[in-house]
Amino acid sequence: MFKTTGFISFALRRFTGVVLVLYLMLHIWVIGAATQGAEAFNRRMEVFASPATHVLEIFLLAAVAYHAFDGIRLLLVNAFRVTGPRKSMWYAAFAVAALLTVIGGLPLLLYALGISY
Amino acid sequence: MTTNGHRKNATVWIQRFNPDFDRRPYLQPYSITARQGMTLLDALHEIKTHQDGSVTFRRSCRHAICGSCGMNVNGRNVLVCESPLKDHLDGKGRVTIRPLPFLPIIKDLVVDRAKFWEHYRQIKPWLLPPDDLPEREFRVSPEEVKALCNAEKCIMCGLCYSACQVVALNKGYIGPHALLKAFLRTLDPRDSAPGERLDIVADLTGVWRCHTIFNCIDACPKSLDPTYAIETLRNLAARRLAFEEERRERQARFGEPVEVGPPVRMEPTARVESPVQTGQRIT
Amino acid sequence: MGFFRMQRLTAVALVAFMALHMVVVHYPPGHLDFTRVLERLANPLWKAIDIAFLGTALLHGLGGLYDALIDMEQIAMARRAVAGGLATIGLAAFGYGVYTVISFSPAALAALR
Numbered sequence: 001m002f003k004t005t006g007f008i009s010f011a012l013r014r015f016t017g018v019v020l021v022l023y024l025m026l027h028i029w030v031i032g033a034a035t036q037g038a039e040a041f042n043r044r045m046e047v048f049a050s051p052a053t054h055v056l057e058i059f060l061l062a063a064v065a066y067h068a069f070d071g072i073r074l075l076l077v078n079a080f081r082v083t084g085p086r087k088s089m090w091y092a093a094f095a096v097a098a099l100l101t102v103i104g105g106l107p108l109l110l111y112a113l114g115i116s117y
Numbered sequence: 118m119t120t121n122g123h124r125k126n127a128t129v130w131i132q133r134f135n136p137d138f139d140r141r142p143y144l145q146p147y148s149i150t151a152r153q154g155m156t157l158l159d160a161l162h163e164i165k166t167h168q169d170g171s172v173t174f175r176r177s178c179r180h181a182i183c184g185s186c187g188m189n190v191n192g193r194n195v196l197v198c199e200s201p202l203k204d205h206l207d208g209k210g211r212v213t214i215r216p217l218p219f220l221p222i223i224k225d226l227v228v229d230r231a232k233f234w235e236h237y238r239q240i241k242p243w244l245l246p247p248d249d250l251p252e253r254e255f256r257v258s259p260e261e262v263k264a265l266c267n268a269e270k271c272i273m274c275g276l277c278y279s280a281c282q283v284v285a286l287n288k289g290y291i292g293p294h295a296l297l298k299a300f301l302r303t304l305d306p307r308d309s310a311p312g313e314r315l316d317i318v319a320d321l322t323g324v325w326r327c328h329t330i331f332n333c334i335d336a337c338p339k340s341l342d343p344t345y346a347i348e349t350l351r352n353l354a355a356r357r358l359a360f361e362e363e364r365r366e367r368q369a370r371f372g373e374p375v376e377v378g379p380p381v382r383m384e385p386t387a388r389v390e391s392p393v394q395t396g397q398r399i400t
Numbered sequence: 401m402g403f404f405r406m407q408r409l410t411a412v413a414l415v416a417f418m419a420l421h422m423v424v425v426h427y428p429p430g431h432l433d434f435t436r437v438l439e440r441l442a443n444p445l446w447k448a449i450d451i452a453f454l455g456t457a458l459l460h461g462l463g464g465l466y467d468a469l470i471d472m473e474q475i476a477m478a479r480r481a482v483a484g485g486l487a488t489i490g491l492a493a494f495g496y497g498v499y500t501v502i503s504f505s506p507a508a509l510a511a512l513r
Contacts, residue, residue, distance in 0.1 A: 003192055004330075006331035010329075014468055017465070021464065021465050024461050032496055032497075032500045034500050034504055035500055041433070042433045042434050064418065068415055072415065075411060078329075078408070081345050081348045083342050104427075286471050286472055286473075287471055287472060287473045289473050321470065322476075325404055351404070
């Protein structure tokens with residue numbers, strides 16, 4: 001039963017959710033450098049300004065976009081009890097998330113490659 | 118390929134497991150002649166009768182009403198009695214038949230459905246009529262019947278239960294079959310205990326465990342919609358007291374004539390988005 | 401049911417917060433440093449928005465983690481402990497986060513200079 005869009009949507013949603021909550025903890029810690037003053041904050045931000053981090057941020061964006069739009073799809077299913085077009089709704093959510101990842105990820109990729117625009 | 122387009126030979130891979138002798142299940146191939154109009158059940162009978170009498174499987178009515186012959190064919194849960202053999206053969210004429218997933222295997226293609234039935238009994242699958250019965254019949258409108266979404270057509274085959282990823286994770290989950298039946302009873306105007314029913318299902322092993330995976334709808338041979346039923350129960354659980362009051366008011370009006378509006382079209386049940394080539398769906 | 405409703409409400413709020421966060425923080429191009437963040441967070445309205453965003457994200461995220469964990473029967477038996485643990489982590493993270501947001505004060509920048 002692993003080839004259904006339903007299973008893929010559930011697995012991806014759960015996976016991105018866990019990734020995002022772990023990222024949130026990391027984010028709180030990173031920004032927490034501000035409690036030690038401006039200099040400490042700037043130093044910590046330098047650590048995370050490498051090209052590799054920018055590439056990872058594209059994956060983060062993908063996770064946020066997918067989780068958000070799959071979540072919106074679920075909100076619609078719950079509020080309007082629509083089950084007929086279930087596959088189309090998932091494809092639409094995935095497509096929108098993918099599109100936003102590409103649009104939002106492009107500046108990040110360019111930044112990582114050192115290309116200014 | 119013959120002139121009428123049917124492969125002559127088919128290879129049926131069957132998952133075998135004898136708990137007395139085998140340490141783990143394994144797939145065994147059988148070669149049969151694919152005759153015109155053969156179903157997967159016919160193929161299994163052919164194999165059991167002429168090749169290997171030890172192949173074990175459940176079946177009864179052979180026309181998709183008893184719910185006995187549910188199996189996992191090429192990764193999908195189907196009733197083998199209504200599944201044409203040719204529709205499930207791949208390019209090389211092979212088909213793989215396994216028992217329903219996530220359930221304990223008793224032998225070969227026979228699974229233990231004890232949990233399935235236990236969860237079904239949990240939701241009180243019978244009508245709880247009001248204390249004062251109407252003088253004559255219960256009068257229920259066509260709209261009220263339509264709201265039940267054909268849930269009474271469920272044949273308790275277990276395809277939905279076995280397809281559910283949550284069942285795979287948690288055997289305590291009541292399951293789509295029980296929730297569909299709970300929906301049927303809760304929405305029936307003749308039932309006098311909707312609040313009690315909502316209490317049973319609006320619980321952490323009930324409606325809140327469903328993650329809207331939709332495998333149940335995809336698996337159902339009667340095109341029923343357990344997800345719709347579960348979402349409805351969730352919404353009703355949120356306004357339980359109001360719903361109970363509405364039911365009491367409705368039951369006070371059982372003796373009155375029912376307003377019959379324009380004919381209500383009983384639409385087919387859940388729309389099948391990508392129909393599997395299993396021949397006619399019986400609705 | 402209350403839990404489900406909370407997940408839904410926080411989900412809707414997060415879509416809005418997230419969109420705002422992306423547009424305001426991450427898409428003006430350029431380097432993120434203390435001064436740039438301070439430009440926004442010196443305003444108490446932004447401090448309030450960020451604190452609300454943090455609280456909503458923690459509720460939804462840790463709530464979702466709880467839901468995923470209690471899907472498994474063994475863990476469901478210990479759900480009160482799991483909920484307690486996650487709530488503790490959430491409160492600690494929220495506390496630290498609020499303290500961080502408050503740290504973006506002109507006084508901190510002045511201390512550096």
